[in-house]
Amino acid sequence: MMASRRAVPPGASLTAPAVVGGVLVFLATALSGVLATMGVLAVRMARRVVTPAGRVPDTTIVDVDAAAQTITLTRTADTELPGRYGLFTSGTAPYLKLGSVLGEDAGTVTRKLLTHVPAESRLAPQAAFSGWYYDDPAQLQLPFTDELIGGPIGPCPAWLFPAAGPGDTWVVQVHGRGTTRAECLRAVPVFHAAGITSLIVAYRNDGEGPRSRTGTYTLGATEWRDIDAALGFARRHGAPRVVLMGWSMGGAIALQVELNSPHGDLIAGVVLESPVVDWRIVLDYQAKKLKVPGPVTQLALGALGTEWAGAVTRAGGPIPFDKLDVVARAGELRHPILILHSDDDGFVPSDASHDLLVARPDLVEFEVFEVARHAKLWNYDQQRWNDRITRWLRAHGLTAAEPAAHS
Structure with missing residues (x-):
């Protein structure tokens, strides 16, 4: 007479092979998930390396003083640099030349505008700081x-x-x-x-x-x-x-x-x-x-x-x-x-x-x-x-x- 196959009663201990097998299945599933995620991230990184990309905004225009011809930007390792630079924007003035730093605090930098910006100009807040200077x-x-x-x-x-x-x-x-x-x-x-x-x-x-x-x-x-x-x-x-x-x-x-x-x-x-x-x-x-x-x-x-x-x-x-x-x-x-x-x-x-x-x-x-x-x-x-x-x-x-x- 064949022995009946019964479910393990609640509270009963699984045998060692069952425990090890369950752990291995779990680890294999988890590992495959990790590897799949790493693969997706790797593909994204690889594509980013070889794909030509547009200019990425890296600072924000906080204020433009048309009377004084100054511009205030969020402070970064680039925007606080001495010297002359460019700023790519959008709106009525797509490219601005910037002069020396006139003032700064913990979060912002104010620079001299070397491109005249009329009072009626409208600039989008997001901008890209650049070393180009000349754009034509x-x-x-x-x-x-x-x-x-x-x-x-x-x-x-x-x-x-x-x-x-x-x-x-x-x-x-x-x-x-x-x-x-x-x-x-x-x-x-x-x-x-x-x-x-x-x-x-x-x-x-x-x-x-x-x-x-x-x-x-x-x-x-x-x-x-x-x-x-x-x-x-x-x-x-x-x-x-x-x-x-x-x-x-x-x-x-x-x-x-x-x-x-x-x-x-x-x-x-x-x-x-x-x-x-x-x-x-x-x-x-x-x-x-x-x-x-x-x-x-x-x-x-x-x-x-x-x-x-x-x-x-x-x-x-x-x-x-x-x-x-x-x-x-x-x-x-x-x-x-x-x-x-x-x-x-x-x-x-x-x-x-x-x-x-x-x-x-x-x-x-x-x-x-x-x-x-x-x-x-x-x-x-x-x-x-x-x-x-x-x-x-x-x-x-x-x-x-x-x-x-x-x-």
Whole structure:
């Protein structure tokens, strides 16, 4: 006779196998839930890295005094900085130039307005503090022309500021992530004063250049080909030597041109402002600031670096982080490099810039700033910034004229 199968009576003890089995099922369920959550977060982080994003408001307009021409903003590590800056707003005045700090308290900063704001103006409270300063090439009051550079996937708009004198050196400038070529306008006067022609170029997926199939960044791995096309343009227009200048992610792009360009014989040197030299250091730093768990960051970087995850991350293909690590590839560098970077950058840490100096002291010079924030070194101390670039250009025989006053 078969024994009957009975439920365990209330209060009775389960056997050890039943307890262990239940715990394992619970742990497996919990672990799968944790892994699924981490996977979702990793995908979001990976997409954020490669997706071009608009300007993000980072301060609030508290007050505008039209009579005194002052503006009061919420206080941040950026809005309290000395120097001249820009402010992106919405309403009747979409872009404002800001002067020195006139007053501050624990929560706000009052600055001088360098763009006249009429009393009847209406500004939305949310705004984005910027290091651009100039937002239109005409503001430099220098002759320039609009050009189109024939890039591999389509035409890239550019501004060409010809040298005033007989100088034959060109500089090709590369803007950073989430910005456009107007970011580079601050550097035109110092090069112009040195007798150097400036070419400021848009590149794929930056909102002005051509759009790739995915519309996403590759962090310099493909964008460099558009800048290489600009070197070809310079060569065809008689330039015997070119200086590359890159801002932030533009630094990563310029370094890829230095490492990979078939026009390498044209390159005379590289100037880097707040550059990305190793993306893994930058992304790990930014993830920690956002309190992203370390395993999620590693999952995101791993996904970005693999072919199979391209459809999920929308990167369109693997990001070659090893090839983008210029410290690891320092032995391949061929030309003099000037780095301008702040140890208080706050967005792209200066660690890899220091590492590159250690790896190639024969080629790399490093002007270390403090206090100044990311890509705002010119704004913080324009005279020092201009003078250091001018001295470097002179030392390498790249100037064609005695430096004039810089605007």
